[in-house]
Amino acid sequence: MATHKMIEPKRKKSFVCSWVPSLIFLSAVFFIGSALLLTDYKESFLGCSLHPTEVTKSKICEKECIRDGTETLPRGIVTRTSDLEMRPLWGPPKxxxxxxxxxxxxxxxxxxxxxxxxxxxxKFQLTDFAIMLFHYDGNVDGWRDLEWSDSVVHxxxxxxxxxxxxxxxxHPDIVAAYDYIFxxxxxxxxxxxxxxxxxxIIKEEGLQISxxxxxxxxxxxHYTLTARKTNSTLHRRAVNLHxxxxxxxxxxxxxxCAGFVEMMAPxxxxxxxxxxWHMIQNDLVHAWGLDFMLGYCAQGNRTKNIGVVDSEYLIHSGIPTLGGSADGKTNAEIDRLASMTTEMDDSDGRTSVxxxxYIELNKFKNRWGKAVREDECWVDPFHQPS
Structure with a gap:
């Protein structure tokens, strides 16, 4: 009987010794796994990578977020943005x-x-603007006689x-220095x-897109919403019943009807x-359909953060150059035109454009629909339950 009492504590000790190392091992695995998951989350959410450092570095360095492509550079030399300001080849600015x-x-x-x-x-020259001209006809020299020509980017x-x-x-990093892009x-x-x-006005009203x-x-x-209202400073919605x-x-x-601007003067x-910029498709150069989706970029409520300023208005002559807009065409008309061939005589370039x-408009709609279906994590902020 005495022998039995002496053996029992040894068995308990043996049992404890057997599961304690296992518990320590599992805890270590959990800790390391959690650290790896946290690292992956930071990389995906912040769009950067965590630079591995030596164990002698401080905790701050270990957690420092490094943008992809700059891992081998000291932080102070990294210039993340640019601008369009021209610099002299030598000496101080004129x-x-x-x-x-x-x-x-x-x-x-x-x-x-x-x-x-x-x-x-x-109109813009006397204000705080950088100016950039995109020459779609290739003629830059024809603008040299204008006094401001050498001061703008061509x-x-x-x-x-x-x-x-x-x-x-x-690119957003190129124009990051500018509060507003016209x-x-x-x-x-x-x-x-x-x-x-x-x-x-747009600053006071908090308009993100206007x-x-x-x-x-x-x-x-083309649309009632963008037409000027007399005796009004701005409006965000339109009513067109008849x-x-x-x-x-x-x-x-x-x-x-709301949360919308046209593409001639955004x-x-x-x-x-x-x-x-990220929504503009690289190969869809006419950007048809983009105007209906700009509300997703309004940084919140599109019916509040998008507006049309009435007191400062424009005249739009609608001169045909490289196309135009959808002009409020119905879906049936768009489908019919999109199904037509683009193999037309060069003399009818306007119609071909x-x-x-219209073909690009259909492609954009299809891409949007496909993206919505395939992105299981995306939630439509403007979805109206049926």
Whole structure:
């Protein structure tokens, strides 16, 4: 009996000794796994990688987030953004500016519209703007006689659209220095537009995406929402019960009745442009369909953060250059035109461009639908339950 009492504690001790190492091992595995999962989460969420450091480095260095491509560089030498300010080849700048431009005007231009473009630039020249011209006809020398020509950035590529240029030369990191990006067409009349007052209004109203209203009496207007309202500073919604075009009711909250601007004169905040740039498809150069989806880049409620400024308005002549807009065409009309061949005579280039635009519109719609179906994590912030 005494022998039995002496053996029992040894068995307990043996049992404890057997599971304690296992418990320690499992705890270590859990700790390491959690650290790896946290690292993966930081990398995917922040868009950067965690730079491995030696054990002698501080805890701060171990957790430091390093952007992809800069892992081998000391942090202080990394320049993440750029701007469009021109620099002299030698010596100090010819004229010291009190501060760098804080906004950007970018226009797709052809030499035939240089008089009108000059009027637009003159409106912006005395304000705090960098200016960039996209020459779709390849003619840059024809602008040299304008006094401001050497002070703006010229980019030339024959027969390319405003959105082709924007996708390639207005990357968000390049234009990160600018509070607002004006991405305009060349055929806009600015007689009734003052950029300083316009900026004050959109800042005060918190508009992330906006446009000056279009004078419906003298202009080509495609949607009721973008037409100027008299005796109004700005508006965010439109009602169109009996007029031509898209019907907008009192409770309509979707584009083009609310949360919508047209593509001839959009103005983006820095944050909204970063989103919109990523939505521009590299191969869909006419960007048809993009206007209906810009609300997803409004940094919140699109019916509040997108608006049309009435007090500072434009005249849109609608000169045909590289296409146009969908003009409120029905889905049936779009499908019919998109099914047509683009193999047409060169003399009918205008029609060919229009057909190509409709084809791109269908492609964009299909890509959006496919992206929504395949992204199981995406939640539509504007989904209305049926």
């Amino acid at each position: 004229k010291k500016k009190s501060k760098s431009p804080t906004n950007l005007l970018a226009i797709a231009v052809g030499i035939k519209q240089n008089k009108n473009v000059n009027e637009i630039v003159q 980019v030339s590529a024959v027969n390319q659209t405003k959105w082709w240029f924007a996708k390639r030369f207005l 991405l305009w067409d060349e055929d806009l009349g600015v007689e009734h537009f003052h950029v300083g007052r316009y900026l004050s 446009q000056p209203a279009i004078d419906a009496d003298t202009s080509e207007v 007029g031509p075009g898209h019907k907008c009711f009192e409770n309509s909250m979707d584009p083009p 103005v983006f905040s820095r944050e909204s442009w970063r989103c919109a 229009r057909i190509a635009s």
